Amino acid sequence: MSNKYTPIIGLEIHIELNTKSKMFCQCPADYFGQEPNTHTCPVCLGMPGGLPVPNEEAIRRTILFGKAIGCKINKRFKFDRKHYFYPDLPKGYQISQYDEPIVGNGNLEVYVNGEKKSFAITRVHLEEDTGKLTHKGGESLIDYNRGGVPLMEIVTEPVFHTSEDVKAFLEELQLIARYLGIANADMEKGDMRLEPNISLQLTEKLPELPEYKVEVKNINSFKFAQKAIEYELKRQEEILERGEVPPQETRGWDANTKTTVPQRLKENANDYRYFPDADIPVFEYTDEQLQEIYDEGMVRLPHERIGTYVDEWGVKYVDAVTLVKSKDTAEYFEDLVSANKTAGLDLKPQQIAAALLNKKIKISDDPTKALKEFKESTAPVETDMDKLSSVVDTVLRENQKAVDDFKSGKNPNAIMYLMGQVMRAMKGQADANIVKRLLEERI
Amino acid sequence: MAEIYGKGIVALKQMLDNKEISPTELFQYFEKRADEHEGKIHSYITRASVDYNADRPTEGKLAGIPIAVKDIFCTKDLRTTAASKVLDEFIPKYESTATARLIAEGAWFTGKTNMDAWAHGASSETSAYGLTYNPWDLDRYPGGSSSGSASVVSAYVAPASIGTDTGGSIRHPASWCGILGLKPTHGRVSRYGVAAMGSSLDSPGPMGLYTEDLALLLEVMAGKDEYDATTSPSPVPNYTADMQTKRTFTLGIAKEYIDDATPDIQKRIMETVEILKKMGHTIKEVSLLDPKYAISAYTIINRAEVSSNLARLHGVRYSNPRNMFGEEAKRRSMLGAYALSHGYYDEYYKKAQKVRQLIKQSFADTFQSIDLILAPTAPVTALEVGSFEKYPFFGEMMDRLNEPASVAGIPAMSVPIGLDGDNLPVGMQIIGPALHESDLLNLSYQLEQETDFFGVIKQGLENWK
């Protein structure tokens, strides 16, 4: 894309919480792979007299998540009804949060390719998921197992300018949700859904926002998130270059054609007639109650850990990023670093990181024992130079094809094969660097 | 066998306990009365059988006691229509909390009583199943929306009943049919399984002939419910015991409420006040917000909630299509949707909520200096069938003295205090602070002891012997 336009992207992200029960009833929230319509009751089916009783665990998790992504937690919040008629919505309205959400605004810091960036978040609110519609031939089938599952909606400011930023931000949200243990956040399974609002503005007109935006739905992987955004930016640029303005609309990502296509809009989508749900009392938390939630559930977050690993321990950024991708790995790595110190093993954190990532150390091992074994295995090997010299000659002679492939440049990896042969003949009793040097000299 | 006729549920329980009669015999007694009188009063939409009640617990505060249930409570395996064709064939697979608690104490249900469809109205005119008639004068309305629950007790076709009150739907028909009706504090009795009308207003409650019967029914139904987040966690008092201890109250009379009623009704109220004075109670004039503000706030909030609550009846799964809604339900849905729509929300709904706060405050301030408020239940006594068409807001007109307590969410009770010139019952409201149902019942019991409700209950029973 030329510099003439700057992409302006805002995100709406839905993450389903993996609580035991649904948001407003006692039905199990787990619906994946279940027999359709077996996890239902008068409440989540919207039968007469069914009343919502809020799931306090879902609220606790949303508070924790909001705190973890650097947002303000509202001590007072309420639930509202959002009305529209659609078969996946049994009550004719969705219980959501309108003007008093649980989580207010804030900023989340994310590393994008080693660079620390901050993205502005508008709010996070809690709502209930809708049922799942399947269209088969001329028929539409509804499964209400998903209806009423707790769903967090994260809304950002239009602060993203590249699809890469979006992807990094999404991955960070997923990671945080998993660190906190509040959600699976699996995009492929639909636990996490992205709806970006995408537009282009003439760079010279910034910071004024564009006069239109296009919302894209049906994105079910990080890869597609990036592709959809890139496709959409290109499509919009072409329209703008023709001197036209892309229409404000909702489009759907089509994974088969790798394009976005206009979507049929839900009826009355522009007026949801929000109003407070009188079935659910307004919530008022005290500072002490919030603190209790943080104390119980907060963990050290991935970006905080990256900071420590890189800045304090001298771990390479790429390795730090890989380490924190799993909370178990990150915590084990920290155990190793601390065991290293306690046992006075004098290994560098970067060495430990590399060993862990190369699986020279396995997570199940006792940290001190694992480090000791690792240290021994890396101790310099005494090399019998006379024996090595003759072994190298033998190997070169017996593997003429590999020698030729390496010499001609046909297969640069052939030297690794030769090294392997030498090491085997030496029964491992040789320094790999010396072996390599000798081989290179004599080829 | 001792006489059954005219006995309340506490007295009937005594007969059952003494084995003077079996639950089945008792039930059959009321079945027979229904066979005889239903053609005249038409209280039921659906009648229940002995078989339906076969599995009831044999122990409990209400074991074997027949009770009529407004057709807005979902009753498992018993058709529930809310008096609308939209739910014509609806047989719930679940039980409302209020009826479940009655069942747990062994109550039998005689059937589901007629009402204004979705509880929209004060006459039974909006029912899709025809009119219910007032036992005091079969050419007149019974009041509503708990129309059948009032007439069925008034004609002793059932000894007691339960109804729901959103803006007077228990108190109003109780007063027109000459019986007792209590609207508890919002959140005192669970709304779970009650087809919602106005969620922030709906209050299920008891109706009957004797104070002790209402006390017992409320005791059984009230209390925290894990299926209704708005129910109060406050412990349920022993209403029956509490009302036996005579207490003296400071009673407030509000000019704003009295002036609205017919001269006959005003006269009955003033006579009652004199008697209460003689009984040792203190009477004080108080000033409340003009009921007209409550009506405006009530109408907006109620219509908004109705439009939202009826949205689930879309016919995708269990209900008939939406074109089967009656005129009143359609009118309310449209008005409510309008009041909530973009650009009008602030002007209507939000303003109504502010007024609601003021009304609550006005009551709270008043209850600083008095214990209970006395007021007419309705501005007129039972109207003749046909007068409904003269008023587009019939329900609101009839309920204008009921709606303030509804909007404030506080308890209010209607008790009979005599007859007017047309020999029709006059009802008086006793309004109290939130969760003070005990006080209401205490005063009602005193009036009952002192005046026998001015002979109204006795004469009502005499009419249908």
Ligand SMILES: [Zn+2]
């Ligand atoms: Zn459910």
